[in-house]
Amino acid sequence: MASALEHFVNNVTSLSSQGNYSEVVKYVSKSTEVLAKNVAHLDTVLATLQPQAHSLGVMAVLCVRLQNTTHTDANIDTLHATVAEFINVCSEEQIKYAPDMMADLCGSYADLLVAGNCAMRGIEVLSTAIRKTQESPLHLTSIHAHLVHLCLLSKCFKPAVKLMDVDIMDISKE
Secondary structure (H helix, E strand, C coil): CCHHHHHHHHHHHHHHHCCCHHHHHHHHHHCHHHHHHCHHHHHHHHHHCCCCCCHHHHHHHHHHHHHCCCCCCCCHHHHHHHHHHHHHHCCHHHHCCCHHHHHHHHHHHHHHHHHCCCHHHHHHHHHHHHHHHCCCCCEECCHHHHHHHHHHHHCCCHHHHHHHCCCCCEECCC
């Protein structure tokens, strides 16, 4: 692993263990260029960080990884599994510090699935992401739009109807 990535892992691990999540968000936001320059090594970084303990760092790496992947990439199945696993086990406490990053992650993930003609695979994943990012069931996020898009493309309307059958009282500002 390149030394810049080792520095990234060390800082994310240190700040996360201190519970200083607002500082983690600032740090990972400044580190996107370093991550983008080292795309070939991001899988190693993902293997090093723990999704539950270092959710913000893993989310930043996944965002960059998804933005640098095409639907023809041979690792699309692995990437889908990685994103699905992350969203299932990530710390709700941590991701609430970066709703915009979670929205970007879900948007890039949905775009990848649409381009790969496998929209159905992301419906449950994005439903879980919505539940984890919502402040209440009456809260609308930008992830809702991605979920509805996947539902429409896959002709699986029930999850979308469930979301639309709620009186919205608050809208995310991400």
